[in-house]
Amino acid sequence: MSQITLLVDASKCTACRGCQIACKQWWDLSATKTTQTGTYENPRDLESNTWSRITFHEYESGGKFQWLFLQSSCLHCTNAACVDVCPTGALKQNATGFVSFERDLCNGCAYCAEACPFGIPRMETINALTGEAKASKCNMCQDRVTNGMTPACVKTCPPGALQFGERTAMITKAKERVETLKARGYPEARVYGENELGGLRRMYVLTAPASAYGLPDSPQYPVLASAWQNVIQPFGYVATALAVVGLALNWVATRRSRLNHVESLAAPAPEAPAEKEEV
Template sequence: MAIAMLLDLAKCTACRGCQAACKQWNDLPAVKTTNRGSYQNPADLSYDTYTLIRFKEYERPDGSFAWLFLNQRCLHCTEAVCVDVCPTGALQHNELGFVSFDESKCNGCGYCVQFCPFGIPRLSEVDKTSTQAKSSKCTFCQDRVTNGVEPACAKACPTGAITFGDRDALIAHGKARVEELKAQGRADARLYGEKELGGLHQMYVLEEKASVYGLPEDPKYPA
């Protein structure tokens, strides 16, 4: 059985419980930030931040305004270029479908950072305490799911915006949600990830076009 998560952005309130749960479970340090005039915090993904809620103010074609939220993290592609370009085997497909990561094998080459079509992986900084950079990304809580426990972010989400389970069942649920949104006037609503790059294991229910959220409309495997 292939597993996945469905991220229903129409249900996301940007509480960032998923961000906090990800930090807590993975024992990641807080990132020092400054006020930049936005509630989005931190500003970007980093070696110590696997999950980020991005904030976007959007004017719809009818003139109304919306505050949209993108839950940004590794989308665990089936056709994962990061797995193919990794020279050490640090990135591998787990039998459940997600892209696992073994930091001990990472040599810091940065190929995954360079070729990811979604711009997700990040490298650590090289300083006095670390002479070699390491890559990082969402691991799909591989230590939890391989032991039958849902990912920390899904466990923490208070609105049901993050659903974990069988991928086929989530696709069916996502399509039903898209029809609900279209009935509410969201003509551009879509399920993102069913077929893109062979099928993503982190899929989105979008209210607007993918490009509005900063996602590629039709992501391609780099040539």
């Protein structure tokens, strides 16, 4: 299967938030009641029922002001920490590269939310005492994409800031766009996500440094995320297996020596001189 990528050209985004609504509509996610806090950004953060939203940022460089808009959502890392820590298989890496999510399989442990280098998954706590919860995040419209359609947000984007397709084609497009932007007076234009964390399947064309958009400049895979399944689990199996073997050997040795022991009880006179392990 070919590798897919969703390319977000932030320089074309008009912040209409059509993608936000298309996402809610397709996935039947409820609206959130919000209050005006002096910004167009609404809602102010991702939520368990808001998987994607437009963020607004002000940036000044070289005497030039930019109002930056960005579609903030799951970046679908190729080296996805959330997939590595998920104990139930609710999060999986699709063969085409995106990170799928099965809500039914999620047991609410929140390991993914804690391991994500971008802080994307949101936990919907159903009962804090019993720990009942569900994670949620963008799943790249897994139902649409695996049936040959584009994600709902891409389908709806009026200025064509969102594009979806084969990864190498998207990378070529992104690089071309960066050159165009540079020629048009955006010297800081760049591609974000070509190599970060093995390649992000939501890749950005930016006109300012990543940090100006609220993205980490160099996202890092959390060390502890790989420790669990790669080190601790195998270590536990090996240690347990060795213990079983050790105890079994001890049992065999004990059974043999117990006979000697009973004999020595019958004739207790001389202490056996320090005779070491019987072979």
